[in-house]
Amino acid sequence: MEREAIAARYRALQDTICMRLEALDGMARFQEDPWERPEGGGGRTRTITEGALIEKGGVNFSEVHGPLAPAAAKALGIAGEAFYATGVSIVLHAHSPWVPTIHMNVRYFEVPGGPSWFGGGIDLTPVYVDIDMARRFHRGLKAVCDRHDPQCYAPYARWADDYFFLPHRQETRGIGGIFFDRISPSAEHPAEDLFAFTVALGEAFPALYEEAASPGRAQPFGQRERDWQLLRRGRYVEFNLAYDRGTRFGLETGGRTESILMSLPADARWRYDHRPEPGSWEAETLAWLRKGVDWIAQ
Numbered sequence: 448m449e450r451e452a453i454a455a456r457y458r459a460l461q462d463t464i465c466m467r468l469e470a471l472d473g474m475a476r477f478q479e480d481p482w483e484r485p486e487g488g489g490g491r492t493r494t495i496t497e498g499a500l501i502e503k504g505g506v507n508f509s510e511v512h513g514p515l516a517p518a519a520a521k522a523l524g525i526a527g528e529a530f531y532a533t534g535v536s537i538v539l540h541a542h543s544p545w546v547p548t549i550h551m552n553v554r555y556f557e558v559p560g561g562p563s564w565f566g567g568g569i570d571l572t573p574v575y576v577d578i579d580m581a582r583r584f585h586r587g588l589k590a591v592c593d594r595h596d597p598q599c600y601a602p603y604a605r606w607a608d609d610y611f612f613l614p615h616r617q618e619t620r621g622i623g624g625i626f627f628d629r630i631s632p633s634a635e636h637p638a639e640d641l642f643a644f645t646v647a648l649g650e651a652f653p654a655l656y657e658e659a660a661s662p663g664r665a666q667p668f669g670q671r672e673r674d675w676q677l678l679r680r681g682r683y684v685e686f687n688l689a690y691d692r693g694t695r696f697g698l699e700t701g702g703r704t705e706s707i708l709m710s711l712p713a714d715a716r717w718r719y720d721h722r723p724e725p726g727s728w729e730a731e732t733l734a735w736l737r738k739g740v741d742w743i744a745q
Contacts, residue, residue: 448638448639448642450531450533450555450557453533453555453642454510454533454555456642456646457508457510457533457534457535457553457555457646457649458491458508458510460508460535460553460646460649460650461491461493461506461507461508461535463650463653464506464535464537464649464652464653465477465493465506467653468495468501468504468506468539468653468656469495471500471653471656471657471660472495472498472499472500472501473498473499473500474498474499474500475495475496475497475498475499475501476495477493477494477495477506478493478494478495479491479492479493480492480493480494480705482703482706484511484513484703486511486512486513486514487511487512487513488509488510488511488512488513489509489510489511490507490508490509490510490511490703490706491507491508491509492505492507492703492705492706492709493505493506493507493508494709496713500541500542500543500546500660500664501539501540501541501542502540502541502542502712502713503539503540503712503713504537504538504539504540505536505537505538505706505709505710506535506536506537507535507536507537507706507709508533508534508535509532509533509534509536509706510532510533511531511532511533512529512530512531512532513529513530514528514529515527515528515529515530515558516700516701518699518700519696519700522695522696522699522700523696525558525561525562526558526561527558527559527560527561529558529559530556530557530558530559531556531557531558531559532554532555532556532557533554533555534552534553534554534555534567535551535552535553535554535649536550536551536552536554536693536710537549537550537551537552537652538550538709538710539656540680540712540713541660541664543663543664543666543668544574544575544668544672544673544675544676545574545575545662545663545664545666545668545672546659546660546663546664547571547572547573547574547580547621547659547660548571548572548573548574548621548680548683548712549569549570549571549572549655549656549659550569550570550572550710551567551568551569551648551649551652552566552567552568552693553565553566553567553645553646553648553649554566554567554645555642555645562631563631563632563638564628564629564630564631565627565630565638565641565642565644565645566627566628566629566630567626567627567645567648568603568606568607568624568625568626568627568648569588569624569625569648569651569652569655570607570611570620570621570622570623570624570625570626571584571621571622571623571624571659572620572621572622572679572683573621573622573659573732574672574675574676574679574732575672575675575728575729575732576622576731576732576735576736577663578742578745580659580662581622581742581745582742582743582745583658583659584622584624584655584658584659584742585604585622585623585624585742585743586743587651587654587655587658588600588604588624588625588651588655589743591644591647591648591651592625594647595640595643595644595647596636596644599627600625603625603626603627604623604624604625605739606625606626606627606628607623607624607625607626608623608738608739609738610626611623611624611626611686612690612738613682613685613686613689613690614690615685615689616682616685618682618733618736618737619736619737619738620682620683620686620736621736622735622736622740622742623740623742628692674716675723675729677714677715677716678716678717678718678721680712680714680715680716681715681716681717683711683712683715684711684712684715687710687711691710693707694707694708694710
């Protein structure tokens with residue numbers, strides 16, 4: 448299928464998601480920063496700050512192309528002289544510790560005359576793990592997956608567990624979700640089907656976030672909860688800067704820094720050798736941050 452059609456649909460997806468998130472927040476509005484890439488293409492970085500719900504967030508669209516730098520080719524493990532990539536990426540950090548951070552990305556990449564693939568996913572990073580929230584979130588993701596391929600939720604959920612993992616902490620970034628990368632068109636899954644799945648995932652995002660955010664957004668919290676939120680955000684920063692492929696790829700290949708670092712929270716904290724009190728909700732949350740939890744069955 449035509450890559451221009453993919454980009455146009457992703458651009459429209461950005462519009463729809465921003466409109467839905469503004470309605471959910473109820474106060475703040477997205478500010479747009481359009482940009483162009485000298486080598487080819489550009490994008491629209493949209494940020495939202497100090498809303499009723501969202502403290503800091505972004506919904507980015509990009510469509511870039513041009514020469515494939517040797518460093519990029521090496522990082523991707525491919526050969527080629529040029530590339531094309533388009534997609535939408537989202538990160539939302541809420542004011543309340545009772546509302547989780549959420550991330551989404553859908554993308555298409557191709558080397559003209561060479562390989563092409565789709566990737567993406569959604570994952571949830573709560574400050575405090577709530578089993579009911581985790582169960583509802585994973586059930587919602589499974590419903591989207593099942594309409595595409597009833598066999599894909601389980602491997603994509605395991606992929607998320609493996610990807611969103613901090614080896615130096617031996618903990619997952621949150622309660623996972625789904626993640627998939629470099630899924631090339633095939634006879635079983637033609638490009639049109641893979642593309643439709645990424646669009647369906649993007650369309651499901653606002654409702655998934657609303658379901659996760661609504662129960663806790665008005666719940667009061669104190670300094671203890673805020674302190675824990677800032678420490679957990681520190682873990683989020685560690686993952687994004689040390690392990691996230693998109694962040695590292697963008698920074699190492701001369702990407703647009705402001706758009707790449709949009710994913711970081713406004714405030715975070717690190718405390719030396721912090722250990723939650725045994726039996727506390729903070730300690731219980733850490734105990735849940737591990738691979739292999741079947742959240743749907745909890």
